[in-house]
Amino acid sequence: MTSVPGPESIDDLLDRVHVVALPMRVKFRGITEREVALVEGPAGWGEFGAFPEYADDEAAHWLASALEMAWQGPPPALRSRVPVNATIPAVAAGEVPGILERFPGCTTVKVKVAEAGQELVDDVARVATVLQTRPGVRVRVDANGAWSVDEAAHAVRVLDQAVRAADASRAPGAGPVALDGPGLEYVEQPCATVDELVQLRERLAADGVRVDVAADESIRRADDPLRVIRAGGADRAVVKVAPLGGPRRLLAVAAELGVLVTVSSALDSAVGVSAGVAAAAALPGRGLPGHGEIFDDDDVANPTAGDAAAHSTNPAADPTVIPAAGLGTGGFFHEDVVETGALTLVDGHLPVCSVVPDPARLAGLRAAPDRRDWWLDRIRRCHAQL
Template structure:
């Protein structure tokens, strides 16, 4: 899919405007207790370049394109003044669920991580049951990050469905697997809708999942898709309901997700943009955490996503990690430059 890209600044310009931070998390998430990010200041504001450490340069380059869009071009006009968000419960023991939920404040939707390596279906059932007990009326969705086989997904979702699932996000890896799970659930009369995440944001062709009839809705993230404008185009061409989510970003990165959600013509589901509540610290004075289940949009969003110089200094990454990120920035810049 071709998409006009903003002007790519010179690498020297990016290097001069880069700040590398490391912030602590409240709970372990995706196997880490700290989150590193490279932040870029440009003429339009700030952008975040924070692909997960294991991602290769080709995939990570899309995250850089998103950061450049945010900092050098800015975001499209918002069509709503605030964005509804869900709470996110990592793969914690059921006894910690209420503690995690407390950081989000009042919310009407919760996403629960399941299929964690080293855990069992019993762990998932206990965690989901604890969320349902704490919030009896909340919309409840689970996210397996592709961790189940087809057979495991069908079995697990059959047992989880009585809790009233809104949908299951990426229960298995791959588009063919999603289509098979969706068909088997329908065959068994299990009314759980399927959402595609990795099969959209990690795919060479993000629209293939829609053409294959493999999902009922898609989960989109601004950074992995190359920016807000490209994500908007993917949603439009996919023709499926979209849920906007984040990638454990600081408030700078969360602003891109909120801008995407604020610009979508339709937003039928609460978004996975409340993950700022999982951070024990942030780089802005007033972090983008849910307020009565919402994040701001428009001018208020821009104000809340501007880093504080003192916090940038406080959470600056060690020198060797700054060098690592700048080297990664250089490699990803070369990938983008070769494509222009």
């Protein structure tokens, strides 16, 4: 792996580590408590939170990201705040309104689908409740690679029509669902492999289903993150800072991908989320024609320029606009490592700012000694691969 700025020695690094366990409001990825290792460096704080099942060679990218933020700091920002989407886990439809309350002002919602033990009808109910609770939002769904091509083709068609049927502009009894109305924004990682994604895109096109396919795992867990785009397996990319090795590496990959990019988080603490915000804030936009209703002028404001882009009458067509980022996951925690209000959603946006953990919270959320030892051993192994 390419060398990255960092501590003078492994002992210096380990002396800077704080391991915390964050209690969660809802089960997500099968866990109710999220452990991460935070690193205090000369340029700020970084987060190492590779999930336990990840092997050391993959987890080493996450450590590189933590070191970049702690020793280099964030890349230069192009905007002062970042629009984010609300995220709905694979919960019962009745729980959706309460979860949406944790995402004030978000006009894009990502809904988890294809959960083991659930059926498509559960996914449809979840999506329908989102649109009943917050009419007019854009909806994207995430299957985490769980569907076969046949299952995905059917599910995407059904979910897309469910979104169109919930269009608040349609009067009751207005007739068949219009095929040219706003449907799903995109489906994220509907199938597991690149070949399946290619087949699915061809199938959707043949069926007349106009829903973008976005790749996530096929980028962040791939030896070649560009392969899925080159093969024609995705219209969009969902990218995360830590798995790609840091904000600067994410920006480089996004430039090579050449498609619309959604910056997302990996169930991070406020420290990890701030790295995602930093990357999204530095991401050159590609314009979002046809989605003007979701953005406001502040989405494209450049704090260093103050030019016409900040006053665009059609911000969605402006090339500096970015898709709503999947960085609003802080609402899944009962407690986080920063003081309340330090990194808070305002009108569906997160501010671009430095994040410094509160010492009292670091102490109160400290992981058990055996878990701290586990993380320190893991850091030693991963650091040896950098």
